[in-house]
Amino acid sequence: MKLYIHKDTFYDKVYGDETWCKRFEWLLNKKYRDIDYEIVNLHYEDNINDLQIGNDDYCICRFAHYEEDFELSKRVYPLLYEKFDGRIWPNKTEWYYYNDKQRQLEFFKENNIPHPNSHYSYGRDDFTEWVKENNLEYPIVVKKSEGAGSEEVNLVYEKEYSWYDEYRDVTNTFIETDWDVIDFPVIAQEYIDVTHDIRISIFGDKIFFMKRIHNWKTDEKKRFPYGWYYGDKDDMTEGIYLTYEEIEKIKHIGIYLKEITDKHLESKIMSWDIINEENDFKVLEFANCFGFDMVNNHFYYDVKEKKILKTENKTKDNRFLIQDELLGLETKEGT
16 A cells, blocks of 8 residues: 655645644654655646556545635545545545535534534624524624634624724624624624633544633733634643543543544544533534644543543654544555
8 A cells, every 4th residue: 555645835834844744754754664655746636647546545635724725625636536536535524524614514403413503694684683583692603614723703793892993804803793894604603601612632542632711801802712813822822631530521522522423424533622511512613634733641531441541751743643643544444
């Protein structure tokens, strides 16, 4: 078997030597030395057509959610899927839901997955009618279907408040009742006032739990919504891995989401963002491609062992866990 890995050059300026393809390369040279591989930019159809694919060869593509990269990825994914006869990550189901909150909302409803009251809205009248019919109170969360890292997610207020004194055309802002600045269609969602959300990351049989503190309620009032604020490094929301005791209380949620991941998404690696109050949890969104830079000595739940374990003290191996697990899972299935 030979691995073909997409060269995600789009992220060179952001991650430097730690783009996904370079992480894969580091692991292949250190841990999976018997695997033949090639790193190639698969956004170009000529490169795809030139590939000499064997019956067991496999393709791994870290496609970005940014518009320019995502549009290229949408164009070539069907070609890659056909070229590799379905032996590709992300698989067809994962790719269908990737970076598409409208499809994910439909998925939640079809599978009775707890989620905030949400509605795909096409305009102001539709939006206000939904709010009224559901007896919801402002503010209301509005999201574009595409985007990650809290892009295109804002709060809409019914009335003007003194400290929401301006609209800034950037992520994580507050929108007053200036309907012209809401780029319909959007996903409208009830606002649930919580201090943090939880990212549940699934890697095969391992389930990690990370609390993400919401810092948007500061004097600057600019860091909504659920998740990280991508600005200056000092402004980033802190991620805190849960303690043994905290995981013990909510491990059943992770087990439930792993079952959904296995059964309905046919996936081995997935992140789920949830909010949880007194064991009443709601899912916000999910993604098969996500950031995961874990350091040492954190607890996780092992489904196979049926107990909470602790990571080993191996800094780089842990930080590259998503790539390591993906290589291990896919190469194991391919052999």
